[in-house]
Amino acid sequence: MRRPLVLFLLLSLSLQAQDSTAIKTQVGKAINELRNFVALPNDALDPDDMDGNINWLKSNFSARGFNTSVLPTENIPLFFAALPMEDDKPTLLIYMHFDGQSVDASKWDQENPYETVLKAPSAQGWERKSFDDLTEDINYNWRLFGRSTSDDKGPIVMLLNALDLLQSEGATLPFNIKVILDGEEEKGSKPLPRAVKQYRELLEADFLLIADGPVHASERPTVIYGCRGITRMSITTYGPLKAQHSGHYGNYAPNPGFQLAQLLAGMKDGEGRVTIEGYYDGIVLDDATLAVLKSVPDNEEGIAQKLAFKTPEKVGGYYQEALQYPSLNIRGLGSGWIGEKARTIVPASATAELDLRLVPETDGNRLKALVKEHIASQGFHMVTETPTVQERLAHEKLVKVTEGPVTDAFRTALDDPHGQFLVNTLANAFGQDVVQIRIMGGTVPIAPFINELKIPAFVVPMVNPDNNQHSPNENLKIGQIAYGIKAFYNLLSTPLP
Incomplete structure (x- = not known):
């Protein structure tokens, strides 16, 4: 039994007073710190960028009393930091990442x-x-x-400055705090499963908090109980060995663009539902789950207005319900030449790049197998390499299918007590109902922690919903720095019930 933990300091300042005094002062310090951190390039595709970022993390976490370690992996190291441990306290593990998307400076307004x-x-x-x-x-x-x-250096700085505020007030934290920071989240964190297994004892904790992504569009405090996984496939159909004159060979040489279009069109109905048998198997939404999904204050008319479409697809009856199912998405499509470079040819090949978003009930390898079974049922002979001339002559319909790795989905139960603690703490801190999202549409490579450490995990986003993450002109609203400091302040200083 863990004995109740009491703060030496009873956090006597009201939260409203903190906003106007201590937190606002801390925001100014956080801005300067974030400017220094952002000045270090962190392109996920450039490993040389990471050394400077790791040195910055060492310096700034050590200054707050953390013991720090650089954990080697098969690629970019992980950065680990922990405050001195006490046996009678529960342990909170916090995951964030310090790498970023590549930049094309010509697309930025700076x-x-x-x-x-x-x-x-x-x-x-x-x-x-x-x-x-x-x-x-x-x-x-x-x-x-x-x-x-915003993605994801801002939340790292928010955590550090929340700790500054707590330490300046002489608070004793009711948790052991461990932090694990990823250096290649933006390219899928391929080394993470093996690294979590290797460093299992070091990472042991009672629950995991992921500070990544934006709060809900309503800008209310948000707790997310899971995220979808992802895998990918590439499908290429073949026509003539080389592109041919469409006057000479149109109506005669098979057109791979039409073959691919017909193949893809058969994978979904006219309302966007996947028609491949078994694709949605295993998903059951009971009344309690539906009530949580419907409680999320999405503005569906606003989404349609922003994205400029009239009618959404019908995988679910509304946005949150749609996220509970795996998706089958064409993320890229190409054949021949287009625009000013268009030529009067029968193309030699046509390619579709697919991504499949996963939910916990759906195994990525099983879904890929279903897609391949569907392709075979349409009369295609499948290969995994560019077909030889002999293969082209032997088969009427050829398709090359290649597959990407699987990043698993995760989802923590909505009634998990650690989740209730997060929701109640944020509700008390901000005086607002917390938006609870059962599973978010995007993917954070967190499943290895859940699978290996056997702990509940939650995403607690800190940044503004219109932050342009991954895009030109990424930004962080200064008010969200205040929000993040206040959120971490309260989450780290409130004992578990």
């Missing part, structure tokens, strides 16, 4: 995406400001623009 730019909203969109314009009364509507300001 010269260097790794140099943080301060902007204020204006009638024309955004007006650049000098950091000298930041007074003690910081405007929470202003934003910091730069790669990884």
Whole structure:
């Protein structure tokens, strides 16, 4: 039995007072720290970028009293930090990542995406400001623009500054705190499953908190109980050995573009539902689950307006229900040439790149096998390499199918007590109902922690929903820095019931 843990400091400041005093002061410090962190390039595709980021993490976590380690993996190391452990305290493991998406500076509205730019909203969109314009009364509507300001360096800095605030008040934390930071999340964290197994004892904890992604579009505090997994497939159909004149060979040489189009069209009905038998097997949504899904305050008319479509697909009756099923998505499609480069030819091949988002009930390898069975049922002979001339002459319909690795989905039970603790703590801190999302559409490679450590996991996002993560002009609203510091402050200082 764990004895109740009491803070030496009873956190006497009201949360509202913190917003106007201690937290606002801490936000100013966090902005400066984040600017220094963002200035270190962190392209996930450039391993040389990571050394400088790891050195920054060592320095800044050590300054807060953490013991730090760099954990070798088969590729980019993981960064691990832990405050001194006490046997009678529960342990919270926090996962974030320090790598970022690649940048194309020509698409940004600033010269260097790794140099943080301060902007204020204006009638024309955004007006650049000098950091000298930041007074003690910081405007929470202003934003910091730069790669990884929101995904995911911002939340790392929020955690550090929440700890600064707690330490300045002399608080004794009711948790052991461990932090694991990933250096290649943006390219799938391939080494993570083996690394979690290798460092299992070091990572042992009672529950896992993932600080990644945006809060709900309503901007209310958000707790997410799971995320979908992902796998991918590439499908290529073949026509003539080389592209041929469409006048000479149109109506005669098989057109791979039409073959591919017909093959793909047979995978879904007119309302977007996958027609492949067994694709949705195993998914049951009971009344309690449906009630949670319906409680999420999505503005579906707003989504349609923003994305500019009239009618959504009918996999689910509404947005949250749709996320409970695996998807089959064409993420890229190509054949021949298009636009100004278009030629009057019968193409030699046509390719579709697919991604399949997974839920816990659906195994990625099983779904890929179902897709391949469907392809075979349409009369295609499947190969895994570019077909030889002999194979082309032997088979009327040829298709090359290649497969990507599987990143598993995860989902924690909605009634898990650690989840209830997170929801209650955030509700008390912000005086708002917390948006509870059963599973989010995107993928965070967290399943290895759940599978190996056997602990519940939750995503607690910290950044604004319109942050442009992965895109040009990624940004972080200054008010979200205050939100993140306050959220971490309360989550780290409130004992488990």
